[in-house]
Amino acid sequence: MEHKASVLENLADVRAMIKRHKRNDTLFAAIGLLCLMFGLVTLMLLFWQLIADGYPKFNIDFLTEFPSRRAGRAGLLSAWVGSLLVMVVTFLTAVPVGVAAGLYLEEYAPKNWFTDLIEINVSNLAGVPSIIYGLLALGLFVYMLDFGQSILTAGLTLGLLILPIVIVSTREAIRSIPVSIREAAYGVGATKWQVVYDHVFKYSYGGILTGIIIGMARALGETAPIITIGALTFIAFLPPSPITTEPPFLNFEWLSSGFTVMPIQMFNWLSRPDHAFHVNAAATGALIIIVTLLMNGTAIWLRYKIRKNIKW
Template sequence: MMSTNMTTETPPAPASALKNLGEVRAMIKRHKLNDYMFSLIGLLALTLALLTLLTLFTDLVMDGYQRFNMEFLTEFPSRRAAHAGLLSAWVGSALVMLVTFLVAVPMGVAAGLYLEEYAPKNWFSDLIEINVTNLAGVPSIVYGLLALGLFVYILDLGQSILTAGLTLGLLILPIVIVSTRESIRAIPIAIREAAYAVGATKWQVVYDHVLKYSYGGILTGVIIGMARALGETAPIITIGALTFIAFLPPTPVTDVAPFINFEWLSSGFTVLPIQMFNWLSRPDHAFHINAAATGAIIIVVTLLMNGTAIYLRYKIRKNIKW
């Protein structure tokens, strides 16, 4: 509307200007072609990636759907495929994840906070920064070897839930550190200065503000790290997790004082991906069905964890605008 008004009110433009306008429009059209091209390529790449995942998932579900019942979750592994279940595997995974969480979160958050808020910025902290980033790229089997040497042989922790939890904790530590630092960096300087300006100490600024405004991002990093740890197989095999377990670790909570015990930490265990790997390596096709069902469950749990991460970040960020 504006443009039609403009043309009626302004005197007719000289012919040369109109000709130029035509050229300008043609040029804009040419340039806009790039927009379309790129969004097409991007969409194609996205579809391809999603389709692959979808195919994989559908395939697993199709193969394993017969085992989607409660029995599959409440039975121990068995020689008879149709009665074999995931009980020891999912309990093992849950307990290992608990240790992983308890190891990775305090250490990762403390390290990230220290690097970002307290450490002097010099060549040494640069060196540490580069190394932390590099650690995230170290193949997980290397962590397994480290854990075998350190936790199993030197510290004599055995092939236990504790060893597995510590190993996976170390594995996701860089993820937690990096996500902690990034969330902290997202807090504007103005907010820190506001807190310092009323007389807060560094720790008050960290505790009352930095941690409170960044925990959404930290939590996201933790959950994504945990989702990765859940699927890790190589380091767990390296430290010698058992593959056929027909018992549960001692329960962490008891009915006699002091109501918690730590025996479960030194218990043998198996985890979901190892159980899957074990079934997959059997010649009997019936076990492959179990493996497919396990695979589908791992994917669903992983997606749920990532979904939770996204939801939490959204929910926490909603109250923070900068």
């Protein structure tokens, strides 16, 4: 009796408490939404402004013309080709090295102080300002290895820059594979490599790919390290074509060619006195954001698609 009475007595208090807690719930949800909107709306507004400013330059000519002193004639051709070729080198260096390093650290490396040291270093490297990579590359690639101010140097520099991202995301993707899968594979007599390649790598492929694409999207927008290694600003010709009509059909001269990339071209146009150039800069900025969004979108889509095909 007494017990029942006390509950009834406190009922109002309990209700008040529940109400208060529910209010906190709503409050936090509102704050969270506000924070989310803050980031999202800022990006949208920036993006919208770039599109509104750069709108007159959204045409094919802008992509097929070389830079020029006349804003109306100036285009992005050497910049986007430069960006593309640099990205190719970055991809071909960062991906094999990064994925292999991630697989090794997660599946093969013994747990000792040395591996710990490497792990701490990799995580730290992900936070090093990009200009530091530029300085390292200037000393190492440009002068010591004598690669010059070339596409090769830029690609390797950005490759180094995104290497930690690739390694970390590879490891995280691998970690999401349940131990039972490995145990099952070992149970039927698979070797370590068979387990790693046929199961661990295949199932984590989507996650790894996401990391790679996000890393590449970051590399695409990098300016500081590329300026440090000495990218050009005016270049009105394209590097030699990587594919030739004569055997061996591949040509590597483009690797040693001078180049410029989209963010540098944008920076140059933005610092011009003539306002017409600022339109070009806005259009370039919009293009970079669109490409980055597309890359990230592809990453999400691929991850979704690959995950759907995994049937455990």
